[in-house]
Amino acid sequence: MRGNFSYHNPTKLYFGEDSLNFLKDELKNFGPVVLLNYGSGSAKRNGIYDQVISILKDAGKTVIENPGVMSNPTLEKLNEGVRIAREHKVDLILALGGGSVCDYSKAVSASAYFEGDYWDKFWIRQEQPAAEQRLLPVACVLTMAGTGSEMNAGTVITDAAHHFKAGHVFDSRLMPRFSILNPRFTMTVPENQMKSGIYDIMNHIMEQYFSDFDDNTSDYIAEGLMRSLIYSSRIAVKNPQDYDARSNIMWTATWALNTLIAMGKKEDWMVHMIGHSLGAWTHAPHGFTLASVSMAYYRRAMKNGLPKFVRFAKNVWNISGEGLTDEQIAEEGLEALKDWMLEIGLPLTISELGATAEMIPGITETTVIYPAGYLNLTKADVAEILKESL
Ligand code: NZQ
Ligand code: ZN
Numbered sequence: 001m002r003g004n005f006s007y008h009n010p011t012k013l014y015f016g017e018d019s020l021n022f023l024k025d026e027l028k029n030f031g032p033v034v035l036l037n038y039g040s041g042s043a044k045r046n047g048i049y050d051q052v053i054s055i056l057k058d059a060g061k062t063v064i065e066n067p068g069v070m071s072n073p074t075l076e077k078l079n080e081g082v083r084i085a086r087e088h089k090v091d092l093i094l095a096l097g098g099g100s101v102c103d104y105s106k107a108v109s110a111s112a113y114f115e116g117d118y119w120d121k122f123w124i125r126q127e128q129p130a131a132e133q134r135l136l137p138v139a140c141v142l143t144m145a146g147t148g149s150e151m152n153a154g155t156v157i158t159d160a161a162h163h164f165k166a167g168h169v170f171d172s173r174l175m176p177r178f179s180i181l182n183p184r185f186t187m188t189v190p191e192n193q194m195k196s197g198i199y200d201i202m203n204h205i206m207e208q209y210f211s212d213f214d215d216n217t218s219d220y221i222a223e224g225l226m227r228s229l230i231y232s233s234r235i236a237v238k239n240p241q242d243y244d245a246r247s248n249i250m251w252t253a254t255w256a257l258n259t260l261i262a263m264g265k266k267e268d269w270m271v272h273m274i275g276h277s278l279g280a281w282t283h284a285p286h287g288f289t290l291a292s293v294s295m296a297y298y299r300r301a302m303k304n305g306l307p308k309f310v311r312f313a314k315n316v317w318n319i320s321g322e323g324l325t326d327e328q329i330a331e332e333g334l335e336a337l338k339d340w341m342l343e344i345g346l347p348l349t350i351s352e353l354g355a356t357a358e359m360i361p362g363i364t365e366t367t368v369i370y371p372a373g374y375l376n377l378t379k380a381d382v383a384e385i386l387k388e389s390l
Contacts, residue, residue, distance in 0.1 A: 001214065001215070001216045001217055001218070001264045002212075002214045002216075002264065003216075003263065003264030003265065005263050005264060007259070007260070007263055008172050009151065009172065009175065009258055009259060009260075010172055010175055010177070011150070011151045011175045011176045011177070011178065011179055011258070012026075012177065012178040012179075013150075013151065013178070013179055013181060013254070014178065014179070014180045014181065015181045015182075015250075015251065016181075016182065016183070016247075017182060017183070017184055019180045019181060019182045020051060020052075020055070020141065020180055020182055022178075022180065023052070023055045023141070023180060024055050024058065024059055026139065026177075026178050027055070027056070027059040027061065027092075028059070029177075030091050030092040030137060031091025031092065032060070032061055032062055032091060033061070033062045033064065033088055033089060033090050033091045033092075034056055034061045034062070034063050034064070034090070034091065034092045034093075034094050035064045035066060035081075035084060035085055035088065035090040035092070035093045035094065035105075035108070035136075036052070036053075036056070036063050036064065036065050036066065036094050036096060037066045037069050037081065037093060037094070037095050037096065037097070037101050037104060037105050037108070038065075038066075038067055038069060038095075038096040038097050038101060039067070039068070039069050039070070039071070039096075039097040039098070039100065039101055040067075040068055040069075040070060040071075042097075042143065042188065042189075043096050043097060043143060045188075046143075046185075046188045048096065048141070048143060048185055049096065052094070052096055052141055056094075062088075064084060064088045064090065066080070066081055066084055069081075069097065069100060069101045069104045070100065071098075071100050071285070072100060072156070072158050072165065072279055072280075072283065072286065073100050073101075073103060073104040073107070073156075073157055073158065074157070074158050074159070074160045075119055075157055075158065075159045075160070076160070077104065078104065078107050078108065078111065078119075078157055081104065081105075081107075081108035082108055082111045082112050082118070085108050085109075085112040085136060086112055086113075090112070090136055091136070091137075092136070092137050092138075092139065093105045093108060093109055093136050093137070093138045093139070094138075094139050094140075094141065095138065095139070095140040095141070095176075096140075096141045096143065097141075097142075097143050097144070098142070098143055098144030098146065098147070098189075098193075098197075099144065099146055099147025099148075099149040099156075099286075101140075102138075102140045102142065102147070102149035102150055102176070102179075103147070103149050103154065103155045103156050103157070104155070104157075105138045105140070106138050106149075106153065106154075106155045106170065106174045106176075107122075107155040107157055108136070109135050109136040109137070109138045109174060110122055110129055110135060110155070110170060110174055112134075112136055113133060113134040113135070113136075114129065114133060119157075119159070122155075122168050122170070123155075123157055123166040123167075123168050124166070126168055128170060128171050129170070129171075129173070129174075135173050135174060137177045138174070138176050138177065139176050139177050139178050139179065139180075140176045140178075140179040140180070141179075141180045141182075141185075142179055142180065142181050142182075142185070142186075142250075143185045143186060143189070144186055144189045144193060144197060145183075145186050145189075145197050145201070145246075145249050145250040145252075145253040146196065146197025146198070146200040146201060146253055146286070146287060147197075147200060147253070147257065147286070148201075148204060148253055148254055148255075148256055148257025148258055149257075150176060150179035150181065150254060151175065151176065151179060151254050151257075151258035152169070152175060152257055152258050152259060153169055153170040153171060153172060153173075153174040153175045154167060154168075154169050154170075154257070155167070155168055155169075155170065155174070156168075156276065158279075158280055159280075160280070162366070163277075163280040163281050163362060163366050164277075164280055164366050165276040165277065165279050165280040165366075166276075166368075167272070167276060181250055181251075181254065183243060183246045183247035183249075183250045184243070186246055186249075186250060187240065187241055187246060191237075191240065191345075192285060192288075193285055194236065194237075194240060195237065195287065195288075195344055195345055195346055196285035196286060196287030196288050197249070197253065197287055198229065198233045198236070198237075198249060198287065198344060199287040199288070199290055199291045199341070199344075199346050200253075200286055200287035200290060201229055201249070201252055201253045201256045201257075202226065202229055202230075203271055203272070203275075203287070203290045203291075203294065204256040204257040205222050205225050205226050205229075205256045205261065206226075206268075206271075206298075207267060207268045207269050207271060207272060207373075208222060208261050208262045208265050208267050208268070209222040209223075209226075209261070209308070209312070210268050210298075210301060210305055210308055210309075210312075210373045210374060211265050211266040211267050211268050211305075211372075211373035211374065212264075212265055212266050212308075212373075213305075213307055213308065214264075216264050216265065217264075218260070218261045218262070218263050218264055218265055219261075219265075219311075221255075221260065221261050222261045223315045223316055225252050225255055225256055225261070226316045227316060228248055228252055229248075229249065229252045229256075230316070230340060231248075232244070232245040232246075232248040232249050232252070233245075233249065233340075233344050234340075234343070234344070236249060237343075237344045237345065266373065267373065268301075268372045268373030268374075269372060270297065270369070270370075270372040270373070270375065270377060271290050271293060271294055271297050271298075272290065273367055273368045273369065273370075274289075274293050274297070274363075274367050274382060274385065274386070275289035275290040275292075275293060276289070276367075276368075277363045277364075277366045277367040277368075278292070278293065278350060278353065278355060278363055278386075280366060281355065281359055281362060281363050281366075282350075282353045282354045282355050282359075284353035284354065287346075288346065288347050288352075288353055289353065291341055291346040291347055291348065292347050292348060292349055292350045292352065292353055292355075292389055293350065293385055293386065293389045294337075294341075295334070295337075295338055295348060295389070296384075296385045296386075296388035296389045297385055298334055298337070299334065300375060300381075300385070301373060301374045301375050302330050302331075302334065304374035304375060305373065305374035306326055306327070306330055307326070308374075309330035309333055309334070310326050310329045310330050310333070312330075312333045313329045313330055313332055313333025313334075313336070314329065314333075316333070317332075317333050317336035317337070319332045319333055319336065348389075349389055349390060350386060350389045350390055351390050355386075355390075357387070357390060360383055360386045360387060361383070363386055364379050364382045364383045364386065365379075367379075367382050369382065
């Protein structure tokens with residue numbers, strides 16, 4: 001384990017069927033005005049909104065509601081949230097929803113008291129808020145498993161007018177103060193979003209796993225998380241109401257992207273960069289955008305990262321490798337990944353998401369590129385990967 005790092009994660013988690021009971025006590029730590037961000041209706045339909053509102057009212061909070069936070073939240077919606085937070089002098093931002101609402105709430109927190117163009121500072125120039133800048137505390141009641149946003153400082157916002165989806169990872173001040181994870185709340189997530197979340201989790205782990213060659217404890221943790229996810233996902237797609245499977249998926253999602261398995265790693269993230277761009281053009285669920293370009297990407301990465309792909313085949317997919325060359329073992333590992341993706345019903349082509357050959361130059365143009373795990377991609381490579389994924 002060769003990297004130098006510091007590890008700090010301040011988010012307090014409450015997990016399980018009783019976890020919402022802890023909201024009342026947590027609220028005592030914050031001032032009277034709560035900005036409640038939520039999505040486009042699911043929380044009202046499944047009753048979670050009513051439960052949260054009643055806890056907030058019992059705690060004597062003034063609740064400012066900001067509904068309509070869409071999947072893949074936009075810059076326009078961020079501007080609206082910033083205006084509301086400033087106007088009502090909010091003390092706590094409570095996100096009720098999936099990764100989009102959690103991300104959005106952190107984005108509002110970072111932007112509300114920044115004097116200037118927050119989009120340019122945080123999402124274009126990728127800077128951090130100054131030490132003296134006021135940041136509003138954020139907390140999440142999570143209703144969908146996938147992004148890990150409940151225990152990280154990531155925020156992904158889309159400038160829809162320019163087809164540009166930009167992620168920014170803030171420093172740990174923007175991590176939620178607490179997050180409430182009740183697996184029961186995820187039972188009503190539509191099937192396609194559940195599957196999208198499952199692949200998002202898998203790909204978060206892979207983005208961190210597929211870099212470097214040193215023997216690193218983070219990679220052993222990553223392998224355990226992948227094995228658990230593969231096992232539970234197979235159960236969940238057959239029976240979405242299986243509590244053990246859904247709770248394991250939710251817990252795996254959190255650990256897949258709360259920075260732990262990135263320790264000592266260079267990391268990759270190019271599947272996400274291409275996926276984000278694809279998402280800005282197609283509005284497809286985030287995990288589907290990642291799934292649709294993965295096979296073309298990892299076949300390329302395998303050539304430079306062969307030993308790690310051999311390890312992936314053996315330790316994650318139980319491929320014995322007897323009598324096979326390293327290339328053959330690595331290829332069998334990728335085939336096993338592909339078979340699993342087909343088994344759980346993920347899209348393996350970008351056409352399934354509505355992308356066309358004509359869109360490829362645009363998607364390529366808005367893909368952010370940097371030196372990644374085992375590849376140093378050019379724009380021409382990105383276009384090629386998209387073409388192979390059609
Ligand atoms: O808006 P509502 O009506 O609530 O419906 C949502 C939404 O349409 C629905 N949903 C959520 N919980 C539900 C439910 N429907 C029924 N019952 C429930 N319990 O599901 C849909 C998708 O929700 P969304 O929050 O958009 O999904 P997800 O959690 O996948 O978040 C996606 C966003 O997170 C970003 C993505 O780019 C995307 O913008 N990411 C954030 C990351 C981070 N913070 O680190 C990393 C990820 O790689 C990702 O980029
Ligand atoms: Zn993701």
